[in-house]
Amino acid sequence: MKQAEFSDSVVEVKFGAWCLNIKRQIISDGTVEKELEPLLYKILSYLILNQNMIITRENLIEDVWCQTYVDDNAINRAISELRKILKSPQQSELVVKTHYRKGYSFVPSVEFIGSEYQNLPIDNLNKPDVIKKAKPVINKTRLRAFLLLLLVSILLISFIWPVKNREVKTTYKDYQEEVLSMKDGTHSFLVLSPNEKNLAFIVSKNEGLESYLINKDLITGREKVLFKIGYELTPVGWSYNNSDIIYRQNSGKKDCQVFIIDSNFIGEAKHLFDCNNLPFFGEGVNNTNFVYSKLGYRNRDELAVLMNRNLITGEEYQISSPNLNSYGDKFLAHIEDKNKVVFERHQFGFSELYIADTEGGAQTHLYTTKNRIWSLNYDQKSNSLLWYDNVDNILYQYSLVSQKLLQKVSMQGVSGYSTTLPLSPSEMLATQYPYTRHIYQLSLDALNLENIAPENINTFNAQNTNNGYIYYLLNDAQIKRLAVLDTATGTVSIKSNIIDFSIMKVSSDGEELLALKNNVIDIRDTAELSLKDTITVDGNIVNVEYLNNKNIGYILRGDTATSNTAYLYDRATKKSMLLPISNPVWFEQLSTSKFIFLSAQNKLQIFDSWNNLITHEFELNSVLYKHSFALNDNKLFHSDGSNIYLYDLNLGFKANAELIYTLKVGLITQLSYAKELGTLAFTTITINNNKLVKAIEVPK
Known part of the structure; x- marks a missing residue:
């Protein structure tokens, strides 16, 4: 690692026409004074301190950004911005030189000004002091004291280390709820003002077609409302000074814009930039930047x-x-x-x-x-971060001082929550969980849609099979269960009262299932759930699918920009084979040598493994929720969250996507196709009315 900070003895640095003030982080040419942003100051300091070297991009990433990867565009923009600031009528010579395919170097000569106004040679700043001394005589008493001190230190470290890293036990505390809003509609998208006095949120009706942006004063309870006919409004964040709300509005697939408006909704909103249709958040970090x-x-x-x-x-x-x-x-x-x-x-x-x-x-x-x-808040009093895990119903508190968990609190007596904002360890703003999951079966001949899941259960991961059974997972009191639905009779049986996996794939004949757990794939029969085989891999599994002949395809998540890898597990040899598919997130097998996969760039591609090339490519529509796929007999079904498309690959690889169904209510989360029955099974999420509440710890 190269030197990145000035010595404490340096107060100013002169180079060319400029003088850099270390404490104030400004540069001056005697006429103009410019303040440097922290990142630009750090880059300039780094270049000055290493002026006799070519600084590579890797040096900047490691020593300035202190990361393992930084986008090239980010480095280019930072260097370009630094050069703009260093321009001056008095400074005509080049300051930062680019060395083609090598890096950058600092050109002007440098003079360091010390705290007592003496000039400090640069060599003294970049090299440690070397002082020759007579070889000391070893003092045995001091040596024994040193060894004793070393032993005590080792014992302390052996005690402190496990204490610091010990798993924090969950404590149980009682809370009660105070209703803050019970308007007709769905409350969501909570955004707290920087001073924590106001809360922006929305209330939506008619499946989101009608939405109201609300600014609630948490002290007085007063509310201001913004409504625009034909637009869905969602808060993005607040301005730095708490006076403005930044929000997003959209009225269709490609019409999404971001505006800023006075928090009292007085006056006209100002357009900031265009956006896509998925929600996002942010906050003003100063008077100009967001x-x-x-x-x-x-x-x-x-x-x-x-x-x-x-x-x-x-x-x-x-x-x-x-x-x-x-x-x-x-x-x-x-x-x-x-x-x-x-x-x-x-x-x-x-x-x-x-x-x-x-x-x-x-x-x-x-x-x-x-x-x-999903959301987090900073508690200034304890200098800690607070967030709520709405799966396990645990409130986490993380110390920024010791950089470890302080506590995990299981909140008793509260509703299920969808969005949360902890104000302190004892108070939290939240919206009640408004979502209901359903399993539908779509007949592809008549396009009849039937709700086949039992009511009032939280179902997900439905798997259609050719024998008329649909396997699915359900959450019941935070316990995951495996169930099977007989579509002929409508009866449901529980295959397992407790399971330890959240993702599964069932074979098309309904005889086997794949249970995915981190880096392990269990192959089980569906009759008794007995274990038939286990695949253990080195890495995290992104996706798993049944391929031809019940072989298994899986994708491992990589650590670099283009390193997702696809494998085919041969059931006969019990060996995995790497497939030369570039950065997939989903894939299936069409024939012995042809595969179809979704790339990280949202493109469907046909890969010919025999000739080792991509033969065809399909552009996908913009995702409305998430991409889901189901393939059987060369018929590929694709959902963007609202629509279902069919690619009939029996007609050739140039077949266009055919829109076969649009879901009017809810969002599609996953697809499964049964060829013999001619049906699609899919899981949906629908939204119901809920309340905005404050959960308050009950004093003991």
Whole structure:
């Protein structure tokens, strides 16, 4: 690692026409004074301190951004911005030189000014002091004392280390709910103002076709309402000074715009920029800049990246670098007094909590969890982060001082929640869980839709089979169960009262199922759930499918930008074979040598393994919720969350997508096709009315 910070003895640095003030982080040419943003100051300091070297992009990523990967565009923008600031009528010579395919170097000569106004040679700053001394005589008493101190230190470390890393036990506390809003409709999208005095949220009706943006004063209870006919409104975030609300409005697939308006909804809203149809969040980090999650990164609809946008000029730059084999980065909170942003990196199968400065530097991983972190709040009093896991119903508190969990609280006596905002360890704003899951069966001949799931159960992952049975998972009091529905009689039987997997695939004949658990695939029969085989892999599994002859295809999530890998597990040899498919997120087998897969760039592609080339490519419509696929007998069904399309590949690989059904109510989460029955089974989510509440800890 190269030197990145000035010595404490340096107060100013002179180079060319400029003088850099270390403490104030400004540059002056005697006429003009310019303040440097923290990231630009850090880059300039780094170049100065390593002026006799060519600084590579890898050096900048490691020593300035302090990350493992930074997008090239982010580096280019930062260097370009630094060059703009260093331009001056008095400074005509080049300051930062680009070395083609190598990196950058600092050109002007440098003079360091010390705290007592003496000139400090640069060699003294870049090299440790070397002082020759006589060889000391070893003092045995001191040696024994040193060894004793070393032994005590080792014992302390052996005690403190397990204490620090010990799993925090869950405590149980009673809470009661106070209703803050019970308007007719669905309450959602809670966004707290930076001073925590106001709450922006929406109430939607008629399946989201009618939505009201509400600003609620949490002290007085007064509310201001914004409504636009024909538009769906959702809050994105607040301005830095708490006076404005930034919101998103859309009226169709391609009509999505972001506006800013006075928080009292007085006057005209100002258009900021266009967006896509998926919701996102952000917050003003100063009087001009806004940090938010931008979807569509690298042409992937569901992949988000953190951006820092100047709301006056419209210029923005990337401040995070998610790997392409993930869902990207979701903005969670801005910590004003630390100039930090907190965000979730949503990986396949788990989530990671990160903190970074508002320019993207000093990115630090804090915590990893198996469930999503949908929202989070900073508690200034305890200098900790608070979030609620609405799967396990646990309130987490994470200390930024010790960088570890402080407590996990199981909140007793509360409703199921969809969105939450903890105000403190004892108070939390929340909306009651409004979603209901259903299983539908669609007859492809008559296009008749039938709701076949029992009412009032939380069902998911429905699997259609040719023998007339539909297997599905259900959540019952936080316990996952495996059930099977006989479509002929409508009867349901529970195959297992408790299971330890959330993703499964059932073979088309209904005789087997694949149970996915992190890096393990269990192959079980459906009659007794007895274990037939186990596939253990080195990595996290993104997707698993039955292929031809009941062989198994699976995808491993990679750690770099293009490293998802696909494998075919041969049941006869019990060996896995790597397939030369580039960065897939889903794939299936069409024939012995042909595969169809969804790339990370949201393109369907036909891959010929015999000739090792992609023969055909299909453009997909923009996703409305998530992409789902089902393939059987060369008929590929695709859903974007609302519509179901058919690619009949029996007609050739140039077949166009045929729209066969549009769901009027709810969102499609997953598809399954039974060829012999001519039916599609799919799971949906529908939205019901709910309430906005405050959960308050009951004093003992």
